[in-house]
Amino acid sequence: MPDIKRSLRKFLPYLLKTREENQNEADTVRVLCKFFEDVLEYDGIEDISREANLKGKFVDICLKVDGKVRLLIEAKAGRVALRDRHIDQAQSYAAQNNFRWVLLTNSVEWNLYHLTFDEGIEYERAFAVSLSDDSGIDEAAAKIGLLHKGAIKKGDLDAFWNTSTALSAASIGKSLFTESVLRVLRRQIRKDSKMLVDQEDIAKAIREMLSVEARERIGQRKIRRTRRADKGVSGTGSAPLTA
Secondary structure: OOOOHHHHHHHHHHHHHHHHOOOOHHHHHHHHHHHHHHOOOOOOOOOEEEEEEEOOEEEEEEEEEOOEEEEEEEEOOOOOOOOHHHHHHHHHHHHHHOOOEEEEEOOOEEEEEEEEOOOOOEEEEEEEEEOOOHHHHHHHHHHHHHHOHHHHHHOHHHHHHHHHHHOOHHHHHHHHOEHHHHHHHHHHHHHHHOOOOOHHHHHHHHHHHOOHHHHHHHOOOEEEEEEEOHHHOEEEEEEEOOO
């Protein structure tokens, strides 16, 4: 992935200026387009479109890679506090055109969303970074660098999302509350404590260790059990987790 830290620092005063001078949305769009061109290396003519018309709808900025729209940007004025609901309009554009990525930014705060359309329109925040504090510049450069034309072209952004999804609370919870994993924990607990405990009790104890936010993301998990059918064919079943 391209390292944009140096070029980001160089351009940073212009981004911060939109907030300091309370610039309007049009000014923010202008600065962002220049940022995408100078820092993220999009071609100002071929790759960047302002107020693009997508099937009768308009979006503030579209970024293209190899002639295909890969990222929609919803821009807000420098001092506007970002809210998830601000992407509603861009989300509608994305759904109509099957675009997966929407960026919401006021040039200082950057929130990236990934959209799925399997069962209606759902979105999840992929990252949120701020340029207002210099101490966070390394993280900001790494995350915003994922939007670099070269990074998107190489698949770095999609790889980042796939890894984030695999390591999410929901994904780990799904793997954790399986009979095979709980069996290993049960065996280790028995070895350490000389106590034989029930798998459901282990699952409940694990759930109680988690934060409220993690529990909400995991949801009401069932223990995924493995059973053996005739002729050695294996299948899976589940038992409710009452924690």
